[in-house]
Amino acid sequence: xxxxxxxxxxxxxxxxxxxxxxxxxxxxxxxxxxxxxxxxxxxxxxxxxxxxxxxxxxxxxxxxxxxx
Amino acid sequence: xxxxxxxxxxxxxxxxxxxxxxxxxxxxxxxxxxxxxxxxxxxxxxxxxxxxxxxxxxxxxxxxxxxxxxxxxxxxxxxxxxxxxxxxxxxxxxxxxxxxxxxxxxxxxxxxxxxxxxxxxxxxxxxxxxxxxxxxxxxxxxxxxxxx
Numbered sequence: 001x002x003x004x005x006x007x008x009x010x011x012x013x014x015x016x017x018x019x020x021x022x023x024x025x026x027x028x029x030x031x032x033x034x035x036x037x038x039x040x041x042x043x044x045x046x047x048x049x050x051x052x053x054x055x056x057x058x059x060x061x062x063x064x065x066x067x068x
Numbered sequence: 069x070x071x072x073x074x075x076x077x078x079x080x081x082x083x084x085x086x087x088x089x090x091x092x093x094x095x096x097x098x099x100x101x102x103x104x105x106x107x108x109x110x111x112x113x114x115x116x117x118x119x120x121x122x123x124x125x126x127x128x129x130x131x132x133x134x135x136x137x138x139x140x141x142x143x144x145x146x147x148x149x150x151x152x153x154x155x156x157x158x159x160x161x162x163x164x165x166x167x168x169x170x171x172x173x174x175x176x177x178x179x180x181x182x183x184x185x186x187x188x189x190x191x192x193x194x195x196x197x198x199x200x201x202x203x204x205x206x207x208x209x210x211x212x213x214x215x216x
Contacts, residue, residue: 031096068084
């Protein structure tokens, strides 16, 4: 019975305290404008744009970009 | 992001997929688009003379159109290789807005069998498109091989 109570206590502690803490400590990618429309541009002119990706979280943001 | 628009004639639409370790966002898609204005339009973009006999000549025309709002100066028109491809006109000229001009080109198939390739290069005063290239090709067949 005692062992059961200890196990239950550890489980409850993990769920109630550790899990929310883990969820709070995460990277959070913030992107204000994921779509950019350059409008009309003459053929030959390079289409250049910088997207700003901000990490609003409290863990390092790791990302990998690839064309699709 | 940087995209060259040299080969585009209408719309550019590119998507970039960004995978992150953000547990909520996960995958983010970036979209970049633009409408390309083809100021100097040269048609056809590729000239295929098709099947030709050895030592035969054939003539096709290129149509150059100024679809922009300002005059376009064609500084030179060059055909290569000159042994195969020659032009009816090589002098510089100006195309005013809305104006078009035809350029005749003659392909001499030569004595060798097989595919022959060449190109016509127009040099312009356009800031972003200093040259425009039209590829040319033909399939040269043996004299006796045709129609059998």
